[in-house]
Amino acid sequence: MNTNKFIRSVRLKESACRGCINCIKHCPTQAIRVHNGKAHIIDRFCIDCGRCISYCPHHAKIPVYDPLSVINNFKYTVALPAPSLYAQYNNLTNADIVLNALLKLGFDDVYEVSAAAELVSEATREYIKAHAEEAPFISSACPSVVRLIRVKFPSLVSRLLPIKAPVEVAAEIARARALEKTGLKLEEIGIIFISPCPSKVSYAKAPLGIEKSSIDNVVAIKDVYPLLLPHMKHDESQLEPLSASGRIGIGWSNAGGEAGGLLVDNYLAADGIVNILQVLEELEDEKLHGLTFVELNTCSGGCVGGTLTVENAYIAAAKTKRLVRYQPVSKNHLADNPELTNICWADNVEYEPVFRLGNTFRESLQMMGKVEELTARFPGLDCGSCGAPTCQTLAEDIVRGDATENDCIYVLRANIADLSRKIGHLTDSSGPGTSLSEEEDRLLHRYIKELTTELASFGVPETPGKEEPVS
Protein backbone atom coordinates (compact mmCIF):
# COMPACT_ATOMS: atom_id res chain seq x y z
CA MET A 1 0.00 0.00 0.00
CA ASN A 2 1.22 3.43 -0.90
CA THR A 3 1.99 5.14 2.41
CA ASN A 4 1.15 8.51 0.92
CA LYS A 5 -2.38 7.46 0.18
CA PHE A 6 -3.85 8.78 3.40
CA ILE A 7 -1.74 11.88 3.84
CA ARG A 8 -3.51 14.62 5.79
CA SER A 9 -2.94 18.30 6.41
CA VAL A 10 -4.35 18.66 9.89
CA ARG A 11 -1.82 18.25 12.65
CA LEU A 12 -2.22 18.01 16.40
CA LYS A 13 -0.38 20.51 18.55
CA GLU A 14 0.01 18.20 21.50
CA SER A 15 0.91 20.89 24.03
CA ALA A 16 -2.35 22.71 23.34
CA CYS A 17 -4.59 19.61 23.40
CA ARG A 18 -6.44 19.21 26.68
CA GLY A 19 -8.04 15.92 25.79
CA CYS A 20 -11.59 17.25 25.63
CA ILE A 21 -14.12 15.66 23.34
CA ASN A 22 -15.01 18.55 21.01
CA CYS A 23 -13.07 17.27 18.03
CA ILE A 24 -14.19 13.65 18.30
CA LYS A 25 -17.83 14.71 18.40
CA HIS A 26 -17.56 17.00 15.36
CA CYS A 27 -15.44 14.82 13.10
CA PRO A 28 -17.74 13.69 10.27
CA THR A 29 -15.82 10.48 9.61
CA GLN A 30 -15.16 9.61 13.26
CA ALA A 31 -11.45 9.84 12.62
CA ILE A 32 -10.36 11.17 16.02
CA ARG A 33 -9.93 9.45 19.38
CA VAL A 34 -8.73 10.82 22.69
CA HIS A 35 -6.36 8.42 24.42
CA ASN A 36 -4.28 9.24 27.46
CA GLY A 37 -5.52 12.78 27.47
CA LYS A 38 -4.52 13.65 23.90
CA ALA A 39 -6.34 13.56 20.60
CA HIS A 40 -5.16 11.20 17.90
CA ILE A 41 -6.17 11.47 14.27
CA ILE A 42 -6.54 8.18 12.43
CA ASP A 43 -4.94 8.84 9.03
CA ARG A 44 -7.02 6.52 6.93
CA PHE A 45 -10.34 7.86 8.22
CA CYS A 46 -9.43 11.57 7.90
CA ILE A 47 -10.69 13.40 4.82
CA ASP A 48 -9.01 16.71 5.62
CA CYS A 49 -12.26 18.62 5.94
CA GLY A 50 -10.80 20.96 8.55
CA ARG A 51 -13.83 20.77 10.81
CA CYS A 52 -11.73 19.89 13.86
CA ILE A 53 -9.65 23.00 13.20
CA SER A 54 -12.78 25.12 13.43
CA TYR A 55 -14.20 23.36 16.46
CA CYS A 56 -11.16 22.90 18.71
CA PRO A 57 -11.57 25.50 21.48
CA HIS A 58 -7.89 25.18 22.40
CA HIS A 59 -6.51 25.63 18.88
CA ALA A 60 -4.76 22.31 19.10
CA LYS A 61 -5.65 21.33 15.54
CA ILE A 62 -3.27 23.04 13.19
CA PRO A 63 -3.60 23.20 9.42
CA VAL A 64 -0.42 22.29 7.59
CA TYR A 65 0.71 24.51 4.72
CA ASP A 66 3.87 26.11 3.38
CA PRO A 67 5.33 29.43 4.53
CA LEU A 68 5.51 32.17 1.92
CA SER A 69 9.31 31.95 2.10
CA VAL A 70 9.09 28.96 -0.28
CA ILE A 71 9.25 31.49 -3.10
CA ASN A 72 12.96 31.78 -2.31
CA ASN A 73 13.47 28.14 -3.28
CA PHE A 74 12.95 28.84 -6.97
CA LYS A 75 14.46 31.07 -9.64
CA TYR A 76 11.06 31.91 -11.03
CA THR A 77 7.72 31.69 -9.28
CA VAL A 78 4.14 31.85 -10.45
CA ALA A 79 1.37 32.61 -7.96
CA LEU A 80 -1.92 30.82 -8.46
CA PRO A 81 -4.44 32.86 -6.48
CA ALA A 82 -7.71 31.08 -5.64
CA PRO A 83 -10.70 33.25 -6.52
CA SER A 84 -11.57 33.27 -2.81
CA LEU A 85 -8.50 35.48 -2.28
CA TYR A 86 -10.24 38.38 -4.00
CA ALA A 87 -13.25 37.95 -1.72
CA GLN A 88 -11.12 38.77 1.34
CA TYR A 89 -10.77 42.45 0.41
CA ASN A 90 -13.28 45.22 0.93
CA ASN A 91 -14.55 47.28 -1.99
CA LEU A 92 -12.46 45.41 -4.52
CA THR A 93 -13.70 46.28 -8.00
CA ASN A 94 -10.80 44.97 -10.05
CA ALA A 95 -8.89 41.72 -9.57
CA ASP A 96 -5.84 43.39 -11.12
CA ILE A 97 -5.30 45.30 -7.86
CA VAL A 98 -4.65 41.98 -6.10
CA LEU A 99 -2.72 40.43 -8.98
CA ASN A 100 -0.36 43.41 -9.32
CA ALA A 101 0.21 43.35 -5.56
CA LEU A 102 1.24 39.68 -5.84
CA LEU A 103 4.00 40.69 -8.26
CA LYS A 104 5.12 43.40 -5.84
CA LEU A 105 5.23 40.81 -3.10
CA GLY A 106 7.88 38.90 -5.02
CA PHE A 107 6.15 36.53 -7.43
CA ASP A 108 7.42 36.70 -11.02
CA ASP A 109 4.07 35.98 -12.59
CA VAL A 110 0.48 35.16 -11.76
CA TYR A 111 -2.07 32.81 -13.25
CA GLU A 112 -5.58 32.97 -11.89
CA VAL A 113 -7.17 29.72 -10.76
CA SER A 114 -10.44 31.32 -11.86
CA ALA A 115 -9.17 31.41 -15.45
CA ALA A 116 -8.54 27.67 -15.33
CA ALA A 117 -11.93 27.20 -13.67
CA GLU A 118 -13.59 28.51 -16.81
CA LEU A 119 -11.78 25.83 -18.81
CA VAL A 120 -12.97 23.21 -16.33
CA SER A 121 -16.50 24.54 -16.69
CA GLU A 122 -16.27 24.29 -20.46
CA ALA A 123 -14.83 20.77 -20.30
CA THR A 124 -17.55 19.75 -17.84
CA ARG A 125 -20.29 21.04 -20.13
CA GLU A 126 -18.83 18.99 -22.96
CA TYR A 127 -18.37 15.92 -20.78
CA ILE A 128 -21.91 16.02 -19.49
CA LYS A 129 -23.24 16.39 -23.01
CA ALA A 130 -21.22 13.42 -24.25
CA HIS A 131 -22.12 11.19 -21.28
CA ALA A 132 -25.68 12.32 -20.60
CA GLU A 133 -26.89 8.79 -19.89
CA GLU A 134 -24.40 8.38 -17.02
CA ALA A 135 -25.64 11.45 -15.09
CA PRO A 136 -25.68 12.66 -12.37
CA PHE A 137 -22.02 13.59 -12.05
CA ILE A 138 -20.51 14.70 -8.78
CA SER A 139 -18.01 17.55 -8.84
CA SER A 140 -14.46 16.51 -8.01
CA ALA A 141 -12.96 19.95 -7.37
CA CYS A 142 -13.08 19.75 -3.57
CA PRO A 143 -10.41 17.23 -2.49
CA SER A 144 -12.24 16.44 0.74
CA VAL A 145 -15.35 15.45 -1.21
CA VAL A 146 -13.29 13.09 -3.37
CA ARG A 147 -11.69 11.61 -0.27
CA LEU A 148 -15.02 11.26 1.48
CA ILE A 149 -16.53 9.39 -1.47
CA ARG A 150 -13.40 7.27 -1.77
CA VAL A 151 -13.73 5.92 1.78
CA LYS A 152 -17.48 6.00 2.44
CA PHE A 153 -19.51 5.83 -0.77
CA PRO A 154 -18.23 3.02 -2.99
CA SER A 155 -21.19 3.13 -5.34
CA LEU A 156 -20.65 6.82 -6.05
CA VAL A 157 -16.96 6.64 -6.96
CA SER A 158 -17.87 6.16 -10.61
CA ARG A 159 -20.03 9.28 -10.52
CA LEU A 160 -17.10 11.57 -9.75
CA LEU A 161 -16.49 13.98 -12.61
CA PRO A 162 -13.17 12.73 -14.06
CA ILE A 163 -11.90 16.23 -14.79
CA LYS A 164 -8.95 17.90 -13.07
CA ALA A 165 -9.63 20.54 -10.46
CA PRO A 166 -9.18 24.19 -11.58
CA VAL A 167 -6.03 24.60 -9.49
CA GLU A 168 -4.41 21.61 -11.21
CA VAL A 169 -5.31 22.93 -14.65
CA ALA A 170 -3.97 26.35 -13.63
CA ALA A 171 -0.71 24.79 -12.42
CA GLU A 172 -0.20 22.89 -15.66
CA ILE A 173 -0.82 25.91 -17.85
CA ALA A 174 1.28 28.18 -15.62
CA ARG A 175 4.19 25.74 -15.66
CA ALA A 176 4.08 25.25 -19.41
CA ARG A 177 4.01 29.01 -19.98
CA ALA A 178 6.82 29.66 -17.50
CA LEU A 179 9.02 26.98 -19.09
CA GLU A 180 8.43 28.51 -22.50
CA LYS A 181 8.94 32.08 -21.33
CA THR A 182 12.05 31.62 -19.17
CA GLY A 183 13.87 28.64 -20.65
CA LEU A 184 14.59 27.56 -17.08
CA LYS A 185 14.67 23.95 -15.90
CA LEU A 186 11.53 22.37 -14.51
CA GLU A 187 12.77 22.41 -10.91
CA GLU A 188 13.79 26.06 -11.09
CA ILE A 189 10.19 27.12 -11.55
CA GLY A 190 7.91 27.27 -8.52
CA ILE A 191 4.14 27.00 -9.01
CA ILE A 192 2.63 28.25 -5.78
CA PHE A 193 -1.05 28.01 -4.95
CA ILE A 194 -2.60 30.56 -2.57
CA SER A 195 -5.20 28.35 -0.95
CA PRO A 196 -8.35 28.82 1.12
CA CYS A 197 -8.01 25.37 2.76
CA PRO A 198 -5.53 22.74 3.94
CA SER A 199 -7.28 20.04 1.93
CA LYS A 200 -5.52 21.34 -1.17
CA VAL A 201 -2.20 20.90 0.62
CA SER A 202 -2.81 17.16 0.85
CA TYR A 203 -4.06 17.21 -2.71
CA ALA A 204 -0.84 18.77 -3.98
CA LYS A 205 1.21 16.08 -2.21
CA ALA A 206 -1.00 13.10 -3.02
CA PRO A 207 -3.55 13.94 -5.72
CA LEU A 208 -6.35 11.59 -6.65
CA GLY A 209 -7.20 11.02 -10.28
CA ILE A 210 -3.70 11.92 -11.49
CA GLU A 211 -0.23 10.61 -10.71
CA LYS A 212 1.49 13.81 -9.66
CA SER A 213 0.35 17.37 -9.17
CA SER A 214 1.99 20.31 -10.96
CA ILE A 215 1.63 22.42 -7.82
CA ASP A 216 4.94 22.82 -5.97
CA ASN A 217 3.81 24.54 -2.79
CA VAL A 218 0.61 25.62 -1.13
CA VAL A 219 0.50 28.80 0.95
CA ALA A 220 -2.42 30.15 2.98
CA ILE A 221 -4.71 33.00 1.98
CA LYS A 222 -4.57 34.17 5.60
CA ASP A 223 -0.77 34.54 5.38
CA VAL A 224 -0.77 36.31 2.04
CA TYR A 225 -3.79 38.54 2.69
CA PRO A 226 -2.19 41.09 5.06
CA LEU A 227 1.09 41.17 3.13
CA LEU A 228 -0.67 42.29 -0.03
CA LEU A 229 -2.47 45.22 1.62
CA PRO A 230 0.45 47.68 1.48
CA HIS A 231 1.01 46.83 -2.20
CA MET A 232 -2.54 47.35 -3.31
CA LYS A 233 -2.80 50.34 -5.61
CA HIS A 234 -6.20 51.67 -6.34
CA ASP A 235 -5.09 53.96 -9.14
CA GLU A 236 -6.16 51.60 -11.88
CA SER A 237 -4.24 53.44 -14.62
CA GLN A 238 -1.03 52.22 -12.97
CA LEU A 239 -2.00 48.58 -13.06
CA GLU A 240 -0.65 46.00 -15.46
CA PRO A 241 -3.69 44.20 -16.93
CA LEU A 242 -3.30 40.66 -15.62
CA SER A 243 -6.78 39.46 -14.80
CA ALA A 244 -8.26 37.18 -17.38
CA SER A 245 -11.30 35.62 -15.81
CA GLY A 246 -14.99 36.27 -16.03
CA ARG A 247 -18.04 35.75 -13.95
CA ILE A 248 -18.04 31.96 -14.17
CA GLY A 249 -14.42 31.55 -13.10
CA ILE A 250 -14.44 33.92 -10.13
CA GLY A 251 -17.87 32.63 -9.13
CA TRP A 252 -16.31 29.22 -8.36
CA SER A 253 -15.29 30.60 -4.95
CA ASN A 254 -18.92 30.51 -3.81
CA ALA A 255 -21.17 27.53 -3.21
CA GLY A 256 -23.20 27.04 -6.38
CA GLY A 257 -20.57 28.76 -8.51
CA GLU A 258 -19.33 25.63 -10.23
CA ALA A 259 -22.87 24.45 -11.00
CA GLY A 260 -23.76 27.94 -12.21
CA GLY A 261 -21.00 27.71 -14.80
CA LEU A 262 -22.55 24.65 -16.39
CA LEU A 263 -25.65 26.43 -17.60
CA VAL A 264 -27.90 23.51 -16.64
CA ASP A 265 -31.05 23.78 -14.54
CA ASN A 266 -31.29 20.36 -13.00
CA TYR A 267 -28.40 20.57 -10.61
CA LEU A 268 -27.94 20.35 -6.86
CA ALA A 269 -25.34 22.45 -5.05
CA ALA A 270 -24.76 21.63 -1.40
CA ASP A 271 -22.21 23.03 1.00
CA GLY A 272 -21.13 22.21 4.53
CA ILE A 273 -19.95 18.73 5.51
CA VAL A 274 -23.17 17.72 7.28
CA ASN A 275 -25.28 18.70 4.28
CA ILE A 276 -23.06 17.01 1.75
CA LEU A 277 -23.05 13.79 3.77
CA GLN A 278 -26.83 13.81 3.63
CA VAL A 279 -26.83 14.43 -0.12
CA LEU A 280 -24.36 11.61 -0.68
CA GLU A 281 -26.48 9.21 1.38
CA GLU A 282 -29.54 10.14 -0.66
CA LEU A 283 -27.67 9.85 -3.95
CA GLU A 284 -26.41 6.45 -2.91
CA ASP A 285 -29.95 5.31 -2.13
CA GLU A 286 -31.15 6.69 -5.47
CA LYS A 287 -33.59 8.98 -3.72
CA LEU A 288 -32.63 12.01 -5.81
CA HIS A 289 -33.96 11.91 -9.33
CA GLY A 290 -33.49 13.86 -12.53
CA LEU A 291 -30.18 15.47 -11.61
CA THR A 292 -27.44 16.19 -14.14
CA PHE A 293 -24.85 17.63 -11.82
CA VAL A 294 -24.15 17.61 -8.10
CA GLU A 295 -21.80 20.26 -6.76
CA LEU A 296 -20.49 19.57 -3.27
CA ASN A 297 -18.37 21.89 -1.15
CA THR A 298 -17.10 20.61 2.17
CA CYS A 299 -16.92 24.10 3.63
CA SER A 300 -20.07 26.08 4.39
CA GLY A 301 -20.47 28.81 1.82
CA GLY A 302 -18.07 27.10 -0.58
CA CYS A 303 -14.31 27.77 -0.86
CA VAL A 304 -14.78 31.22 0.72
CA GLY A 305 -15.56 29.25 3.91
CA GLY A 306 -12.17 27.51 3.96
CA THR A 307 -10.21 27.41 7.22
CA LEU A 308 -7.30 29.35 5.72
CA THR A 309 -9.40 32.39 4.85
CA VAL A 310 -9.86 35.56 6.87
CA GLU A 311 -13.24 37.01 5.94
CA ASN A 312 -16.60 35.65 7.08
CA ALA A 313 -17.72 33.17 4.41
CA TYR A 314 -21.05 34.82 3.71
CA ILE A 315 -19.68 38.32 3.50
CA ALA A 316 -16.95 37.00 1.21
CA ALA A 317 -19.58 35.37 -1.00
CA ALA A 318 -21.35 38.71 -1.41
CA LYS A 319 -18.05 40.42 -2.21
CA THR A 320 -17.41 37.89 -4.98
CA LYS A 321 -20.78 38.72 -6.49
CA ARG A 322 -19.98 42.40 -6.40
CA LEU A 323 -16.57 41.91 -8.02
CA VAL A 324 -17.98 40.00 -10.97
CA ARG A 325 -21.07 42.12 -11.50
CA TYR A 326 -19.80 43.87 -14.63
CA GLN A 327 -17.60 41.05 -15.91
CA PRO A 328 -18.33 39.06 -19.04
CA VAL A 329 -19.61 35.53 -18.44
CA SER A 330 -16.38 33.79 -19.39
CA LYS A 331 -13.02 34.85 -20.82
CA ASN A 332 -11.28 31.49 -21.25
CA HIS A 333 -11.73 28.77 -23.84
CA LEU A 334 -10.11 25.38 -24.19
CA ALA A 335 -9.24 26.05 -27.82
CA ASP A 336 -7.01 28.97 -26.75
CA ASN A 337 -4.98 26.85 -24.34
CA PRO A 338 -2.94 24.39 -26.41
CA GLU A 339 -0.43 23.95 -23.55
CA LEU A 340 -3.11 22.04 -21.65
CA THR A 341 -2.63 18.53 -22.98
CA ASN A 342 -5.34 16.70 -21.08
CA ILE A 343 -7.96 18.17 -18.80
CA CYS A 344 -9.30 14.77 -17.78
CA TRP A 345 -8.10 12.51 -14.99
CA ALA A 346 -5.49 10.00 -15.99
CA ASP A 347 -6.29 7.51 -13.23
CA ASN A 348 -9.47 6.17 -11.74
CA VAL A 349 -10.15 6.79 -8.08
CA GLU A 350 -10.40 3.48 -6.23
CA TYR A 351 -12.71 2.75 -3.33
CA GLU A 352 -10.76 2.35 -0.10
CA PRO A 353 -12.72 0.22 2.38
CA VAL A 354 -11.06 1.75 5.44
CA PHE A 355 -14.16 1.37 7.62
CA ARG A 356 -14.34 -2.37 7.00
CA LEU A 357 -13.96 -4.18 10.32
CA GLY A 358 -11.83 -7.15 9.27
CA ASN A 359 -9.71 -8.12 6.32
CA THR A 360 -12.27 -10.46 4.81
CA PHE A 361 -16.05 -10.55 4.75
CA ARG A 362 -16.11 -13.57 7.03
CA GLU A 363 -13.77 -11.98 9.53
CA SER A 364 -15.77 -8.74 9.41
CA LEU A 365 -19.00 -10.63 10.01
CA GLN A 366 -17.53 -12.27 13.07
CA MET A 367 -16.18 -8.96 14.33
CA MET A 368 -19.49 -7.25 13.76
CA GLY A 369 -21.19 -9.87 15.93
CA LYS A 370 -18.86 -8.86 18.74
CA VAL A 371 -19.43 -5.17 18.06
CA GLU A 372 -23.19 -5.66 18.36
CA GLU A 373 -22.75 -7.61 21.58
CA LEU A 374 -20.50 -4.96 23.09
CA THR A 375 -22.63 -2.04 21.95
CA ALA A 376 -25.60 -3.58 23.73
CA ARG A 377 -23.59 -3.62 26.96
CA PHE A 378 -22.69 0.07 26.76
CA PRO A 379 -25.12 2.70 28.05
CA GLY A 380 -25.74 4.25 24.62
CA LEU A 381 -25.12 7.78 25.88
CA ASP A 382 -22.40 8.49 23.31
CA CYS A 383 -20.80 10.62 26.02
CA GLY A 384 -17.32 10.47 24.52
CA SER A 385 -15.62 9.97 27.88
CA CYS A 386 -13.92 6.84 26.58
CA GLY A 387 -12.26 8.93 23.87
CA ALA A 388 -14.38 7.48 21.05
CA PRO A 389 -17.23 9.54 19.59
CA THR A 390 -19.98 6.94 20.17
CA CYS A 391 -20.57 3.72 22.08
CA GLN A 392 -20.62 1.95 18.71
CA THR A 393 -17.20 3.31 17.71
CA LEU A 394 -15.78 2.25 21.09
CA ALA A 395 -17.11 -1.25 20.43
CA GLU A 396 -15.46 -1.21 16.99
CA ASP A 397 -12.18 0.00 18.49
CA ILE A 398 -12.30 -2.80 21.06
CA VAL A 399 -12.94 -5.41 18.39
CA ARG A 400 -10.07 -3.98 16.32
CA GLY A 401 -7.86 -4.24 19.43
CA ASP A 402 -7.44 -0.49 19.91
CA ALA A 403 -9.41 -0.06 23.15
CA THR A 404 -10.75 -2.03 26.12
CA GLU A 405 -14.17 -2.32 27.70
CA ASN A 406 -12.99 -0.49 30.79
CA ASP A 407 -12.46 2.62 28.67
CA CYS A 408 -16.21 2.99 29.18
CA ILE A 409 -16.52 4.62 32.59
CA TYR A 410 -20.00 3.16 33.04
CA VAL A 411 -18.77 -0.39 32.51
CA LEU A 412 -15.83 0.35 34.77
CA ARG A 413 -18.11 1.82 37.43
CA ALA A 414 -20.37 -1.23 37.29
CA ASN A 415 -17.38 -3.56 37.61
CA ILE A 416 -16.08 -1.66 40.62
CA ALA A 417 -19.51 -1.61 42.23
CA ASP A 418 -19.81 -5.36 41.69
CA LEU A 419 -16.41 -6.09 43.24
CA SER A 420 -17.10 -3.75 46.16
CA ARG A 421 -20.32 -5.60 46.80
CA LYS A 422 -18.56 -8.96 46.78
CA ILE A 423 -15.87 -7.73 49.15
CA GLY A 424 -18.52 -6.17 51.38
CA HIS A 425 -20.39 -9.42 51.45
CA LEU A 426 -17.32 -11.39 52.53
CA THR A 427 -16.25 -8.92 55.18
CA ASP A 428 -19.80 -8.54 56.55
CA SER A 429 -20.04 -12.26 57.17
CA SER A 430 -16.88 -12.24 59.28
CA GLY A 431 -16.30 -9.68 62.00
CA PRO A 432 -12.85 -8.56 63.18
CA GLY A 433 -10.96 -11.32 64.94
CA THR A 434 -12.86 -14.15 63.27
CA SER A 435 -10.72 -15.93 60.79
CA LEU A 436 -11.80 -16.36 57.20
CA SER A 437 -12.04 -19.82 55.72
CA GLU A 438 -9.37 -20.70 53.20
CA GLU A 439 -11.90 -20.27 50.39
CA GLU A 440 -13.09 -16.87 51.68
CA ASP A 441 -9.54 -15.69 52.08
CA ARG A 442 -8.74 -16.72 48.51
CA LEU A 443 -11.83 -14.94 47.19
CA LEU A 444 -11.15 -11.79 49.17
CA HIS A 445 -7.63 -11.64 47.81
CA ARG A 446 -8.91 -12.14 44.30
CA TYR A 447 -11.57 -9.44 44.61
CA ILE A 448 -9.16 -6.93 46.09
CA LYS A 449 -6.66 -7.65 43.37
CA GLU A 450 -9.33 -7.20 40.69
CA LEU A 451 -10.55 -4.03 42.34
CA THR A 452 -7.13 -2.46 42.50
CA THR A 453 -6.53 -3.40 38.87
CA GLU A 454 -9.77 -1.70 37.87
CA LEU A 455 -9.00 1.33 39.99
CA ALA A 456 -5.51 1.59 38.56
CA SER A 457 -6.96 2.10 35.10
CA PHE A 458 -9.55 4.55 36.35
CA GLY A 459 -8.84 7.83 34.65
CA VAL A 460 -5.12 7.65 35.25
CA PRO A 461 -3.22 8.15 32.03
CA GLU A 462 -0.39 5.77 31.33
CA THR A 463 3.12 7.16 31.42
CA PRO A 464 3.17 9.81 28.73
CA GLY A 465 5.76 9.64 26.02
CA LYS A 466 5.23 5.97 25.34
CA GLU A 467 2.79 6.61 22.53
CA GLU A 468 3.98 7.73 19.16
CA PRO A 469 3.57 11.46 18.78
CA VAL A 470 1.01 12.52 16.24
CA SER A 471 2.27 14.88 13.64
Add this chain to the structure above:
Amino acid sequence: MSQALTFRYEIDGDDFTRAGEASSSMKNKLKQLGLDSDVIRKVAIAMYEGEINMVIHADGGKITVTVSDTEITMVLSDTGPGIPDVEKAMQEGYSTARAEVRSLGFGAGMGLPNMKKYTDEMQIDTTVGRGTTITMKVYI
Protein backbone atom coordinates in the same frame (compact mmCIF):
# COMPACT_ATOMS: atom_id res chain seq x y z
CA MET B 1 -17.46 -22.19 10.30
CA SER B 2 -20.50 -20.31 9.23
CA GLN B 3 -22.06 -17.59 11.27
CA ALA B 4 -25.11 -15.48 10.65
CA LEU B 5 -25.82 -12.08 12.12
CA THR B 6 -29.31 -10.77 12.65
CA PHE B 7 -30.37 -7.14 12.87
CA ARG B 8 -33.83 -6.05 13.95
CA TYR B 9 -35.56 -2.78 13.19
CA GLU B 10 -38.89 -1.36 14.35
CA ILE B 11 -40.43 0.90 11.73
CA ASP B 12 -42.44 3.81 13.05
CA GLY B 13 -45.60 4.30 11.05
CA ASP B 14 -46.38 7.94 11.55
CA ASP B 15 -43.27 9.74 10.42
CA PHE B 16 -42.33 10.03 6.77
CA THR B 17 -39.22 12.02 7.47
CA ARG B 18 -37.77 9.12 9.42
CA ALA B 19 -38.54 6.47 6.85
CA GLY B 20 -35.24 5.25 5.49
CA GLU B 21 -33.36 5.27 8.77
CA ALA B 22 -33.37 1.49 9.05
CA SER B 23 -32.14 0.92 5.49
CA SER B 24 -29.51 3.61 5.99
CA SER B 25 -28.28 1.97 9.19
CA MET B 26 -28.19 -1.43 7.49
CA LYS B 27 -26.31 0.01 4.53
CA ASN B 28 -23.58 1.33 6.81
CA LYS B 29 -23.26 -2.04 8.50
CA LEU B 30 -22.90 -3.77 5.15
CA LYS B 31 -20.14 -1.32 4.24
CA GLN B 32 -18.34 -2.22 7.46
CA LEU B 33 -18.57 -5.85 6.40
CA GLY B 34 -16.74 -4.91 3.22
CA LEU B 35 -19.41 -6.28 0.90
CA ASP B 36 -19.44 -5.49 -2.78
CA SER B 37 -20.98 -2.08 -3.46
CA ASP B 38 -23.46 -3.63 -5.86
CA VAL B 39 -24.79 -5.96 -3.15
CA ILE B 40 -25.02 -3.05 -0.71
CA ARG B 41 -26.88 -0.96 -3.25
CA LYS B 42 -29.43 -3.69 -3.94
CA VAL B 43 -30.10 -4.28 -0.25
CA ALA B 44 -30.30 -0.56 0.54
CA ILE B 45 -32.77 0.20 -2.25
CA ALA B 46 -34.98 -2.86 -1.72
CA MET B 47 -35.08 -2.31 2.02
CA TYR B 48 -35.79 1.40 1.65
CA GLU B 49 -38.71 0.74 -0.70
CA GLY B 50 -40.08 -1.82 1.74
CA GLU B 51 -39.64 0.54 4.63
CA ILE B 52 -41.51 3.32 2.81
CA ASN B 53 -44.32 0.90 1.92
CA MET B 54 -44.71 -0.03 5.56
CA VAL B 55 -45.01 3.62 6.52
CA ILE B 56 -47.41 4.50 3.70
CA HIS B 57 -49.72 1.51 3.89
CA ALA B 58 -49.30 -0.37 7.13
CA ASP B 59 -48.56 2.11 9.91
CA GLY B 60 -45.09 0.67 10.34
CA GLY B 61 -43.85 -2.81 11.13
CA LYS B 62 -40.76 -4.87 11.77
CA ILE B 63 -37.74 -5.62 9.62
CA THR B 64 -35.32 -8.42 10.35
CA VAL B 65 -32.15 -8.66 8.32
CA THR B 66 -29.97 -11.73 8.49
CA VAL B 67 -26.51 -11.71 6.98
CA SER B 68 -24.96 -15.10 6.36
CA ASP B 69 -21.95 -16.25 4.37
CA THR B 70 -23.90 -16.52 1.19
CA GLU B 71 -26.91 -14.23 1.31
CA ILE B 72 -28.70 -11.35 2.95
CA THR B 73 -32.28 -12.08 3.93
CA MET B 74 -34.71 -9.28 4.70
CA VAL B 75 -38.04 -10.11 6.30
CA LEU B 76 -40.47 -7.20 6.45
CA SER B 77 -43.65 -7.88 8.36
CA ASP B 78 -46.55 -5.64 9.17
CA THR B 79 -50.07 -5.94 10.50
CA GLY B 80 -51.49 -3.59 7.90
CA PRO B 81 -54.40 -3.96 5.47
CA GLY B 82 -52.76 -6.62 3.32
CA ILE B 83 -52.52 -6.57 -0.48
CA PRO B 84 -55.81 -7.57 -2.18
CA ASP B 85 -54.30 -8.15 -5.63
CA VAL B 86 -50.61 -8.97 -5.55
CA GLU B 87 -50.30 -9.30 -9.30
CA LYS B 88 -51.66 -5.81 -9.83
CA ALA B 89 -49.52 -4.40 -7.03
CA MET B 90 -46.44 -5.75 -8.78
CA GLN B 91 -47.15 -3.67 -11.88
CA GLU B 92 -45.00 -0.61 -12.32
CA GLY B 93 -46.97 2.55 -11.71
CA TYR B 94 -49.84 0.87 -9.87
CA SER B 95 -50.36 2.52 -6.49
CA THR B 96 -53.05 2.70 -3.85
CA ALA B 97 -51.30 5.47 -1.91
CA ARG B 98 -53.41 8.37 -0.71
CA ALA B 99 -53.28 11.72 -2.49
CA GLU B 100 -51.41 13.46 0.32
CA VAL B 101 -48.77 10.74 0.26
CA ARG B 102 -48.37 11.19 -3.48
CA SER B 103 -48.00 14.92 -3.04
CA LEU B 104 -44.87 14.19 -1.00
CA GLY B 105 -43.36 12.39 -3.95
CA PHE B 106 -44.13 8.88 -2.77
CA GLY B 107 -46.64 6.41 -4.11
CA ALA B 108 -45.30 6.32 -7.65
CA GLY B 109 -46.12 2.64 -7.87
CA MET B 110 -42.48 1.59 -8.06
CA GLY B 111 -42.06 0.17 -4.56
CA LEU B 112 -42.81 -3.50 -5.06
CA PRO B 113 -41.45 -3.61 -8.64
CA ASN B 114 -38.17 -2.12 -7.41
CA MET B 115 -38.00 -4.56 -4.53
CA LYS B 116 -38.33 -7.41 -7.00
CA LYS B 117 -35.88 -5.84 -9.42
CA TYR B 118 -33.13 -5.32 -6.87
CA THR B 119 -33.35 -8.68 -5.09
CA ASP B 120 -32.56 -12.22 -6.15
CA GLU B 121 -35.59 -13.76 -4.47
CA MET B 122 -38.81 -12.23 -3.24
CA GLN B 123 -41.82 -13.81 -1.65
CA ILE B 124 -45.02 -12.04 -0.57
CA ASP B 125 -47.31 -13.55 2.05
CA THR B 126 -50.35 -11.40 2.54
CA THR B 127 -53.80 -11.68 4.03
CA VAL B 128 -56.30 -8.88 3.58
CA GLY B 129 -57.10 -7.34 6.92
CA ARG B 130 -54.27 -9.21 8.69
CA GLY B 131 -51.03 -7.95 7.26
CA THR B 132 -48.15 -8.65 4.91
CA THR B 133 -44.81 -10.37 5.24
CA ILE B 134 -42.29 -9.91 2.45
CA THR B 135 -39.13 -11.97 2.36
CA MET B 136 -36.34 -10.81 0.09
CA LYS B 137 -32.93 -12.32 -0.52
CA VAL B 138 -29.84 -10.80 -2.09
CA TYR B 139 -27.06 -13.28 -2.83
CA ILE B 140 -23.54 -12.36 -1.84
